[in-house]
Amino acid sequence: MRRAALAGAFLAAVVGALWLARRLQAAEQPIAFNHKKHIGAGLECGVCHEGIAEGRVHAQFPRTEVCMTCHSSEDNPKTQAIRDYAAQKREIPWQRVYSVPKHVYFSHERHVGIAQLDCAVCHGDMAEKATPVAYQAVPIKMARCIACHQSRGVTRDCLACHR
Numbered sequence: 001m002r003r004a005a006l007a008g009a010f011l012a013a014v015v016g017a018l019w020l021a022r023r024l025q026a027a028e029q030p031i032a033f034n035h036k037k038h039i040g041a042g043l044e045c046g047v048c049h050e051g052i053a054e055g056r057v058h059a060q061f062p063r064t065e066v067c068m069t070c071h072s073s074e075d076n077p078k079t080q081a082i083r084d085y086a087a088q089k090r091e092i093p094w095q096r097v098y099s100v101p102k103h104v105y106f107s108h109e110r111h112v113g114i115a116q117l118d119c120a121v122c123h124g125d126m127a128e129k130a131t132p133v134a135y136q137a138v139p140i141k142m143a144r145c146i147a148c149h150q151s152r153g154v155t156r157d158c159l160a161c162h163r
């Protein structure tokens, strides 16, 4: 009995620590943005992540002006913060969740534009994401980059990614 209770307490402590570790790592977005609603409304990723549509290296976060094209003249309290940022001529301080270290080169143009990979391969199914992005649905790991490059016959030369 005692032993079972102790084991239970230990398990609870481990689960609690894991939960806390994830909370501490989780990014807090400034506005409760909902991908599911916007993608469900028929919006393409590139409307907001303009780099994708324009074939740039970075996908980029949306400019306040883009949000304002639909949310400038309504009185929904859930979107008031957008109008506040716009009135102050400020960009919304979106927190970056996906990034590679400085010594790594990654290009969206190469993977989305040329290789025609689906965003979901590296970011999970955003069309089902109803809460702001807080952690990497698909972790960025060198082993993953290399596994895909190997399976598709793409370079695994260190200097292709480390420049």
Ligand code: HEC
Residues within 6 Å of the ligand: 031, 032, 033, 034, 037, 038, 041, 043, 048, 062, 066, 067, 068, 069, 070, 071, 078, 079, 082
């Ligand atoms: C092309 C039009 C369009 C653009 C651009 C757009 N939205 Fe929306 N937004 C909508 C629609 C449609 C809804 C859903 C309205 C509803 O359900 O009542 C919505 C709802 C919202 C809501 C309320 C969410 C909720 O749970 O009800 C927020 C917050 C929001 N948008 C933020 C943003 C932000 C931030 C941007 C810029 C990154 C943005 N929107 C860009 C059309 C747009």
Ligand code: HEC
Residues within 6 Å of the ligand: 045, 046, 049, 051, 052, 057, 058, 059, 060, 061, 096, 098, 099, 100, 101, 106, 108, 111, 112, 117, 118, 119, 120, 121, 122, 123, 140
């Ligand atoms: C092969 C994997 C891969 C695919 C496919 C991919 N991404 Fe990314 N994405 C990444 C990586 C890696 C980063 C971090 C890049 C960095 O730090 O420069 C990233 C970063 C981002 C960011 C953060 C801002 C930025 O520009 O770095 C956004 C937004 C994003 N991706 C959106 C998209 C969208 C939208 C698509 C599909 C049109 C897509 N990604 C397809 C791997 C991918």
Ligand code: HEC
Residues within 6 Å of the ligand: 029, 033, 034, 035, 038, 039, 043, 044, 045, 046, 047, 048, 049, 061, 062, 094, 095, 096, 097, 098, 099, 119, 120, 123, 126, 127, 131, 132, 133, 134
């Ligand atoms: C209406 C605007 C809008 C559309 C359309 C949109 N996004 Fe986003 N996206 C955002 C905003 C705002 C954020 C930052 C807030 C958040 O994390 O939810 C974001 C964040 C992301 C991130 C996290 C980037 C990081 O490093 O934090 C990814 C990945 C992403 N979007 C992928 C996509 C994909 C894939 C699509 C299309 C299937 C898409 N988005 C469509 C506005 C949009």
Ligand code: HEC
Residues within 6 Å of the ligand: 100, 104, 105, 106, 107, 110, 111, 114, 115, 117, 121, 122, 140, 141, 142, 144, 145, 146, 148, 149, 152, 154, 155, 160, 161
């Ligand atoms: C799901 C598959 C996949 C994943 C995951 C992936 N790549 Fe790629 N990558 C490709 C393909 C396919 C190409 C070739 C595109 C082309 O034809 O230019 C490519 C090309 C590249 C190139 C250009 C190579 C050259 O010949 O100069 C670099 C750099 C690169 N990837 C870096 C990365 C990094 C860094 C990651 C991980 C963060 C990554 N890739 C993850 C599929 C992938």
Ligand code: HEC
Residues within 6 Å of the ligand: 100, 101, 104, 140, 141, 142, 143, 145, 146, 149, 155, 156, 157, 158, 159, 160, 161, 162
């Ligand atoms: C296809 C892209 C790609 C190739 C090829 C690649 N790397 Fe990496 N590498 C990455 C990415 C992305 C990271 C950062 C993510 C991580 O640490 O897993 C990284 C991280 C690293 C790190 C830092 C690890 C750490 O713990 O901080 C070292 C060291 C490294 N790579 C060495 C190499 C060497 C040596 C080669 C050649 C044998 C190589 N890489 C080939 C993408 C690549």
